[in-house]
Amino acid sequence: MIKYLLKKEFKQILRNSFLPKMIFIFPFMVLMVFPWAASYEIKNLNLSVIDNDHSTFSRQLTQKIISSRYFILTDVSPNYNKALTSIEKNVSDIILEIPADFEKSIVNRQGSKVMISANAVNGMKGGIGMTYLNSIVMDFNMDIIQKMMPAKAGTNSTPTIQLDTQYRFNPNLNYRVFMVPALMVMILTLLCGFLPAISIVFEKELGTMEQINVSPVPKSLFILAKLIPFWIIGFIVITIGFIIAWAVYGLIPAGYFSTIYLFAAIYILAVSGLGIVISNYASTLQQAMFIVFFFMMLFIMLSGLYTPIDSMPEWAKWIAAFNPLKHFMEVMRSVYLKGSNPIQLIKELFALVGFAIFFNSWAILSYKKKN
Amino acid sequence: MKQLVSFIRKEFYHILRDKTTMMILLLMPIIQIILFGFALTTEVKNTEVAVLVPTNDEASSRIIDKINASAYFDVVEKIHHTDEIQPVFRDARAKLIVVFEDHFTEKLRQTGKAHIQLIADATDPNAATSFTFYASNIINSYQQELREATSNPYLIMPEIKMLYNPQMIGAFNFVPGVLGMIMLLICAMMTSIAIVREKEMGTMEILLVSPMKPIYIILSKITPYFVLSCVNFATIMLLSVFVLKVPIAGGFISLVAVSLLYIFVSLSLGLLVSTLTNSQQAAMLISGMGLMIPVMLLSGMIFPIENMPVALQWLSDIVPAKWYISAVKAIMIKGLGITSVLKEIGILSLMSLVLVTISLKKFKIRLE
Numbered sequence: 037m038i039k040y041l042l043k044k045e046f047k048q049i050l051r052n053s054f055l056p057k058m059i060f061i062f063p064f065m066v067l068m069v070f071p072w073a074a075s076y077e078i079k080n081l082n083l084s085v086i087d088n089d090h091s092t093f094s095r096q097l098t099q100k101i102i103s104s105r106y107f108i109l110t111d112v113s114p115n116y117n118k119a120l121t122s123i124e125k126n127v128s129d130i131i132l133e134i135p136a137d138f139e140k141s142i143v144n145r146q147g148s149k150v151m152i153s154a155n156a157v158n159g160m161k162g163g164i165g166m167t168y169l170n171s172i173v174m175d176f177n178m179d180i181i182q183k184m185m186p187a188k189a190g191t192n193s194t195p196t197i198q199l200d201t202q203y204r205f206n207p208n209l210n211y212r213v214f215m216v217p218a219l220m221v222m223i224l225t226l227l228c229g230f231l232p233a234i235s236i237v238f239e240k241e242l243g244t245m246e247q248i249n250v251s252p253v254p255k256s257l258f259i260l261a262k263l264i265p266f267w268i269i270g271f272i273v274i275t276i277g278f279i280i281a282w283a284v285y286g287l288i289p290a291g292y293f294s295t296i297y298l299f300a301a302i303y304i305l306a307v308s309g310l311g312i313v314i315s316n317y318a319s320t321l322q323q324a325m326f327i328v329f330f331f332m333m334l335f336i337m338l339s340g341l342y343t344p345i346d347s348m349p350e351w352a353k354w355i356a357a358f359n360p361l362k363h364f365m366e367v368m369r370s371v372y373l374k375g376s377n378p379i380q381l382i383k384e385l386f387a388l389v390g391f392a393i394f395f396n397s398w399a400i401l402s403y404k405k406k407n
Numbered sequence: 408m409k410q411l412v413s414f415i416r417k418e419f420y421h422i423l424r425d426k427t428t429m430m431i432l433l434l435m436p437i438i439q440i441i442l443f444g445f446a447l448t449t450e451v452k453n454t455e456v457a458v459l460v461p462t463n464d465e466a467s468s469r470i471i472d473k474i475n476a477s478a479y480f481d482v483v484e485k486i487h488h489t490d491e492i493q494p495v496f497r498d499a500r501a502k503l504i505v506v507f508e509d510h511f512t513e514k515l516r517q518t519g520k521a522h523i524q525l526i527a528d529a530t531d532p533n534a535a536t537s538f539t540f541y542a543s544n545i546i547n548s549y550q551q552e553l554r555e556a557t558s559n560p561y562l563i564m565p566e567i568k569m570l571y572n573p574q575m576i577g578a579f580n581f582v583p584g585v586l587g588m589i590m591l592l593i594c595a596m597m598t599s600i601a602i603v604r605e606k607e608m609g610t611m612e613i614l615l616v617s618p619m620k621p622i623y624i625i626l627s628k629i630t631p632y633f634v635l636s637c638v639n640f641a642t643i644m645l646l647s648v649f650v651l652k653v654p655i656a657g658g659f660i661s662l663v664a665v666s667l668l669y670i671f672v673s674l675s676l677g678l679l680v681s682t683l684t685n686s687q688q689a690a691m692l693i694s695g696m697g698l699m700i701p702v703m704l705l706s707g708m709i710f711p712i713e714n715m716p717v718a719l720q721w722l723s724d725i726v727p728a729k730w731y732i733s734a735v736k737a738i739m740i741k742g743l744g745i746t747s748v749l750k751e752i753g754i755l756s757l758m759s760l761v762l763v764t765i766s767l768k769k770f771k772i773r774l775e
Contacts, residue, residue, distance in 0.1 A: 052688075053685075054686065054688065054692070058692060066700055069719070069722070072716050072719055073705060073710055073715050079714065080713070080714075120570075123570065124737070124741060124743055126733070142561055142563070145560035145561065147561060147562040147563065148562075148563050148564075149563060149564040149566050150563060150566070151566045151568065152565050152567045152568070153567075153568040153570050154567075154568070154569055156569035156570055156572040156575055157571050157572055157741065158711070159450070159575030159577060160575075160580075161711060162570075162575065163544075163569075163575055164536075164540055166567055166569070167540060167544055167547070169565075170547070170565050170567070173563060173565050174547075174565075176563070177561070177562065177563045180561055180563070181561045184561050185561070195515050195516075195520075195521075195550060196520050196521075197515070197521055197546055197547075197549070197550050198523070199523050199525065199546060199547075200522075200523075201525045201527065201539045201543075202524060202525070203526075203527055203529035203532070203535055204496055204526060204527065204528055205496075205530050206529035206532055206535075207529070209529055209536065210532070211533075213532075214530070214531060214532050214533075219700075222700065226696050226699070227696075230692060230696050234691070234692075238688060319427070320425070320428065321600070321687050321688065322428055322600055322687075323427060323428050325691040325695050326432065326435060326596065327431065328695075329699075330435050330438075330439070332699070333699070334442065337442075337443055337446070337447060338446055340531070342533075342709045343446075343448055343449050343577075344449070344451070344454075344531065344534040344537075346451070346452065346454050346502070346534070347449065347450050347451055348446045348448070349446065352442070352445065355446075369530050369531075370530070373530050374530065
C-alpha cells in the first residue's frame with residue numbers, strides 16, 4: 037500500500053508547477069548570495085575629527101589613526117555639533133575631538149586629553165570602534181613619551197601589557213566557514229518544515245483528504261508516506277549544499293560526510309514531523325503557514341546563529357535547549373570545523389532522535405480520520 | 408465610492424469571521440517581539456573563561472579578579488600548562504583562555520612590558536570577537552589604572568562618550584530590527600493570498616464581471632489588512648516601550664507616519680506576490696520562506712550592511728526593511744526629527760508606488 041501512497045505523493049510534488057523549481061533554486065540562491073552578507077567584523081569605521089589645536093601633534097595623531105586599517109577619515113569638522121550631524125546622518129561612526137592647546141599642554145608637562153564619542157545604537161559596533169581608537173591614542177601617547185623622555189620610556193612609569201589574540205579552529209575568522217553550514221541548516225529547516233506543513237492542509241482545502249479518510253490506509257502509513265518524500269528532498273538539498281560549499285567556498289568538512297548525513301536523516305524527520313503536526317491542527321493554508329513561520333523564526337533567531345546563546349536570559353536558554361535547529365547547527369559546525377564523530381556528538385544525537393520520535397508520534401496521534 | 412465601501416466591508420467580513428486566523432495574526436507579533444526583544448543581544452554575559460598562569464603573582468591575579476568580577480566573564484578554571492589548552496576547548500569547558508607569560512608581574516615591573524595572549528574558540532567567529540573584545544577592554548583598563556598611578560606628565564587621557572545608548576543595551580539595536588522584520592513578513596504573508604485565494608476559490612470571476620475597477624479591488628483588499636497591521640504596530644510599540652523599556656526619544660508622530668508608510672509598502676509587496684502567482688501555496692511560500700532570509704540578513708538588523716560586499720549592499724537597497732529600520736533607529740533611538748529621515752521616506756514612497764503600479768499592470772481583468 038505504501039508504494040501507491042508514495043507514488044501519489046511524488047506525483048503531487050513533481051506535477052506541481054512551483055515546488056520542484058523552489059526545491060532546486062532556493063538552496064542555490066541562498067548559498068550563493070548570503071554567506072557574503074554575514075559578518076560582524078568591524079573594519080572601515082568612519083571617523084570625524086575635530087582638530088581644535090592644528091599642531092604637529094594633533095596632525096600626527098590624526099595621521100596615525102588614518103594609517104591604521106580600521107578607520108576612514110570622513111570629515112574634519114570645525115566643531116562638535118557639526119561632527120554630531122554627520123553621526124546623525126550615519127555618515128560617520130565615531131568622533132575624535134582634540135582640544136585646543138593639545139600640544140602645548142603636553143610639552144608643558146601637564147598632560148592632555150582627547151574626547152572620543154562613538155555611536156552606540158549598535159552597542160557592539162560602537163564599543164569596538166571606541167576600543168580601537170582608544171588603543172591607537174595610547175600607542176601615540178607611547179610615541180610621545182618616548183620622544184620627550186627617552187630614558188623613561190619602557191620602564192615602569194608606562195607599563196604596557198601587550199595583547200595578542202589567537203582564534204582556534206578558525207584562525208582567520210572566516211565567516212563563510214561559519215555561515216555556509218548554518219545556512220545549509222536553515223534551508224533544510226525551511227524546506228522540510230514549510231512543505232510538509234502545507235501538504236496535508238492543502239489536501240484538506242482541495243477536499244482530497246476526504247478520499248484518504250474513507251480509504252483503508254492506516255494513520256501511521258499515511259503520515260509515513262507524507263514524510264518520505266521530504267526526507268528524500270532533504271537529502272537532495274543537503275547534497276546540493278555540500279557541492280556548493282565545496283565548489284564556491286572550498287569548504288570540506290574536517291569530519292565525515294556520513295556523520296552529517298546520519299544526523300540530517302534524523303533532523304529532517306524531526307522538522308517534517310513538526311510540520312505535519314501543525315498541518316493536522318490548521319484548517320486553512322494561511323493558518324498553517326503562519327504557525328510554521330512562527331516556529332521557524334523562533335528556531336532560527338534562538339539558535340545562537342545571530343547572537344550567542346550564552347548572552348541570552350535563563351528562560352531563553354531553555355527554549356534554545358529545546359530547539360532542534362540549534363542541535364543540528366552544533367553538529368554541522370563541529371563536523372565541518374572540528375571533525376567531530378557521532379560518539380563525540382552523542383548528546384545531540386539523543387536530542388535529535390528524541391525530537392524525531394516526539395513530533396512524529398504526535399503527528400500520528402493528532403491526525404484524525406473523523407471530521 | 409459606495410461600491411468601494413461595500414467591498415471593503417466584504418473584505419472585513421472575510422477576516423473577522425475567521426477567528427482562529429485573526430487570533431494568530433494578533434498574538435504572533437506579541438510573542439515574537441517579547442521573545443526576541445529579551446533574548447537577542449550581543450552583550451556577553453557570564454561566559455566561561457579559563458586562565459593559564461605559569462607563575463602566580465600579583466598583577467596576574469589582579470587581572471584575573473577583574474575579569475571574574477565583570478559581568479561578562481566567569482573564571483571557571485585555572486590551568487598551568489599549554490598542553491591543557493586543547494582539552495579545555497574540546498570539552499567545551501571554556502570559550503576563552505587568557506594566557507599570561509611566566510613571571511608576568513616581574514616583567515611588567517622591571518621592563519615595563521609584559522605579554523598576555525587571548526585564545527578564543529572561533530567556531531563561532533562572532534562570539535569569539537566579542538569575547539576577545541571585552542577581555543581586552545578589561546586588560547586595557549587595568550593598564551590605564553597602572554599608568555594613572557604612576558602619574559606621567561605626558562599622559563593623554565581619552566574621555567569616552569557612548570552616544571544614544573550609553574549602557575550599550577542590546578534591545579536598542581534589536582527592537583527596531585525585529586519590528587521591521589516582523590511587520591514586513593506578517594504584512595506580506597497576509598496580503599499575498601488575498602487575490603490568489605479568490606482565483607483558487609473561483610470567486611475571482613464574480614469580481615471580474617463586477618463594475619469595480621482593478622484599483623478599487625486592490626484598495627478594498629488592502630484596507631482591512633492595513634487596519635489589522637496598525638493594531639499590530641500599536642501593540643508592538645506598547646510592548647517595546649513598557650516591557651522592553653526602549654524609549655521613543657524622537658517624535659511619536661513621525662514614527663507613526665513612517666510606520667504607516669512601511670505597512671503600506673509591505674502590504675503592496677504581498678499584493679504583488681498575489682497577482683503574480685496562481686496558487687495560494689506558491690504565494691505563501693514566496694512571501695513566507697522566500698522573503699524571510701533576505702529580510703533577516705540584508706536589512707541591517709543583525710549584520711552591519713557597510714561590511715558587506717558592494718554587490719550585496721546594492722541588493723540590500725531594495726529591501727524595504729533596511730530603510731525602515733534605519734528610520735526607526737534615527738527617530739526612536741537617536742531622537743532625530745522627521746527631516747533627518749526624508750531619504751528613507753522618499754525611498755519607501757517610491758517603493759510603494761512601484762509595487763502598486765506593477766500590481767495594477769499585472770492584475771488580469773480577463774479570464775484565462
